Amino acid sequence: xxxxxxxxxxxxxxxxxxxxxxxxxxxxxxxxxxxxxxxxxxxxxxxxxxxxxxxxxxxxxxxxxxxxxxxxxxxxxxxxxxxxxxxxxxxxxxxxxxxxxxxxxxxxxxxxxxxxxxxxxxxxxxxxxxxxxxxxxxxxxxxxxxxxxxxxxxxxxxxxxxxxxxxxxxxxxxxxxxxxxxxxxxxxxxxxxxxxxxxxxxxxxxxxxxxxxxxxxxxxxxxxxxxxxxxxxxxxxxxxxxxxxxxxxxxxxxxxxxxxxxxxxxxxxxxxxxxxxxxxxxxxxxxxxxxxxxxxxxxxxxxxxxxxxxxxxxxxxxxxxxxxxxxxxxxxxxxxxxxxxxxxxxxxxxxxxxxxxxxxxxxxxxxxxxxxxxxxxxxxxxxxxxxxxxxxxxxxxxxxxxxxxxxxxxxxxxxxxxxxxxxxxxxxxxxxxxxxxxxxxxxx
Numbered sequence: 489x490x491x492x493x494x495x496x497x498x499x500x501x502x503x504x505x506x507x508x509x510x511x512x513x514x515x516x517x518x519x520x521x522x523x524x525x526x527x528x529x530x531x532x533x534x535x536x537x538x539x540x541x542x543x544x545x546x547x548x549x550x551x552x553x554x555x556x557x558x559x560x561x562x563x564x565x566x567x568x569x570x571x572x573x574x575x576x577x578x579x580x581x582x583x584x585x586x587x588x589x590x591x592x593x594x595x596x597x598x599x600x601x602x603x604x605x606x607x608x609x610x611x612x613x614x615x616x617x618x619x620x621x622x623x624x625x626x627x628x629x630x631x632x633x634x635x636x637x638x639x640x641x642x643x644x645x646x647x648x649x650x651x652x653x654x655x656x657x658x659x660x661x662x663x664x665x666x667x668x669x670x671x672x673x674x675x676x677x678x679x680x681x682x683x684x685x686x687x688x689x690x691x692x693x694x695x696x697x698x699x700x701x702x703x704x705x706x707x708x709x710x711x712x713x714x715x716x717x718x719x720x721x722x723x724x725x726x727x728x729x730x731x732x733x734x735x736x737x738x739x740x741x742x743x744x745x746x747x748x749x750x751x752x753x754x755x756x757x758x759x760x761x762x763x764x765x766x767x768x769x770x771x772x773x774x775x776x777x778x779x780x781x782x783x784x785x786x787x788x789x790x791x792x793x794x795x796x797x798x799x800x801x802x803x804x805x806x807x808x809x810x811x812x813x814x815x816x817x818x819x820x821x822x823x824x825x826x827x828x829x830x831x832x833x834x835x836x837x838x839x840x841x842x843x844x845x846x847x848x849x850x851x852x853x854x855x856x857x858x859x860x861x862x863x864x865x866x867x868x869x870x871x872x873x874x875x876x877x878x879x880x881x882x883x884x885x886x887x888x889x890x891x892x893x894x895x896x897x898x899x900x901x902x903x904x905x906x907x908x909x910x911x912x913x914x915x916x917x918x919x920x921x922x923x924x925x926x927x928x929x930x931x932x
Contacts, residue, residue, distance in 0.1 A: 492517075493803045498885055501799055502892025504792055504837035505730045511737040514798040518769040519572050521801065525580050526571060532587040533600065540592060545600055552607035555618060559607070563614035569677075570610050573633050574741045574771030579606075579687040581767045598625055602686070609634050612649050619648040625686055635665035636684040667710050669717045672724075672736045681705070681713055681742050688743045688773075699761045700746040700775055712776060713744065719780030720787075726848050727788060727841035735787050738794050740770030747775050762786050764793045781845070781854070785861070788841045792834040796889075805829065805886030806879060814875055815928075817868040817920040822928055825879065829890075832872050836893055839865035839900055847903065859905035863913035866900055871917050873897060 497510040506514075533541045533549050541549075560567040570576070579602060586596035593599075601623045609631040611618045621644045622629055629645050630636040639645060639662075648655050666685075668678040682688060689702035705713070724731050748761045760782065762774035772790045777783040799805070808825035816823045816831050823831065839862050846858035876882075876890050904910065 493799065493885060495888065498799075498888045499892050501795060502889040503896050504795075504833065504840065504893075505728075506734055506795060507730075508733070508737070511734060511795075514795060514802070515737060517802050518798050519568075522572055522577060522580075522769070525577070525584065529580050529583050529587070532584055536587045540587060540596070541600065545597065549600060549603050552603045555607040555616075555620075556610050559610040559614035559616045562616045566613040566615075567610045570606065570613055570633050572740075572770075574768040575632065575682065575685045575688050575743075576606070577767040577769060578690045578765065582687070582690055598623070601625075602630075605629070605631055608647065608649070612654060615652060617648075617650040619646070621646050628684075628686065630684060630686045632685055633666060633680065633682075635663060638662040638664070667705070669714060669742070672721060672739065673732065676736045677740075679717075679739055679742055681710065681744060683744050685743075688771075699763050699773060700748045702773075703744045703746045703775075705744055709744075709776070716777055716780050716783050720783040723781045723845070724784035724787060726845050727784065728844060731784075731788055731841065734791050734795070738770055738791050739772060739787065741768075741772070743771055743773040745773055745775040760786070762790055764790050764797070766797045769794065769798065785838060785841060788837055789834045792837045793830055796830055796833050799885075799889075800826075803885040804883055805889060806883060807881040808879060814872070815921060815924050817871050817917045817924075820924065820927065825875075825881070828872055829876055829886075832869050832876060833889075833893065835865045836869045836896055836900075838862075839869060840896065843900055843903060843905075846905065856909075859909045860912070862900075863905045863909040864916055866897065867910075867913040867917045869893075869897055871921070 493513070497506070497513060500506050500510050530549065530553055533546055556567065556571075579599065583596070583599045583603075586593035586599055602625070604620060604622050608618070608620050608622060612631065612634060623644050624637075624639045624642060627638060627640050627642070628636050629639050637645070664684060667681045667683070669681050671678050683703055683705045703709075721732065724735060745761060748759050760775050760777055762772060764772060772787065772794075774786055774790070777786050796805075806825060806829070810824045810826065812822040812824045812827070814823045814825060814828045816828055818831055818835060819827075842858045842862035842865065846855050846862055849855035849858055873890075873894055877894060882890060
């Protein structure tokens, strides 16, 4: 096994679990990668031709880096919270691509100028006095993790911070702070519901992955999110203490998405979409779940993607190619092997969650809904496990993970749902397979 990932951790993660040591391993590795990426960004700017990164911009980046270093000396934890914030990742990756791309990016100058906003936010978080001239983007001057000021102008804005006051802007009605939901557990940090970060939907945005667009919330919508969130934790706990533990350890940001088509103007129906981004470790992008139970299930689903992607960064799980050719009952399009593995992993975690929910539910309607969800998810996973298990391109780490998934799949059969749910789930997957084959002309 990879020396970076103990076998115990691989087996825990294969069961879609993960104790404190295992989750800590994933978090530390991702945080190290983020800090290396930020240093690589500065190095790439220094190495770039003047036509790509002009001297004045490079000089400003060095000043911003120096401000970040000073802020970190003043309060390391506060600045690391900013640098390791999930949405710093998409910005840094976009800048790196722009600095090294074969063709110049028209957005690169604005992207690199955002370094100034990042440094300013770090200094504010550390309580370090400074003054700076920042350039708004799209009429907004965003200070990541803190908030955004509507300027209605593209002209630079002079700001100064001293004695815990950001000039007079904090009293400006155009200033909108980042809204935060309460911590998952007492003692852990609040969870930003960030609809202000300028890079929350960068790189093609959620729509590129079939999701709704990033949303900007009004007060009523924030209240609705808060109400769903307030009832989520007890229902998440029904899935086991490990579900609460992984949410506490991994979830660092929620990015609200617009309600998907068919959900109605306020998103009240069960129609829902959610996703994660590998470069935004700790962020979950989601439309508002219709109930606290579906909010909990959304976190279970998406945090599995977070875990498996982080594990794959530590130790490759397979050497399959990226050709989309496999049937997945939860998608209408062919999936590459990695997408199939990711989907099966998240769905078997959902099957486990909904089974536990059904076994603990006292309300008949809630119990029936949970059994239906469990049966559908388990049947979907069963349809693709033979493809995963039959791959000759799994690494040793990947084989361990898949074997544990298979063991969990069989363990779930020890407490089956009522037979009607099984029959309907089987029919659902069979129908999905027929439609998929008709549409794609093949089956794998």
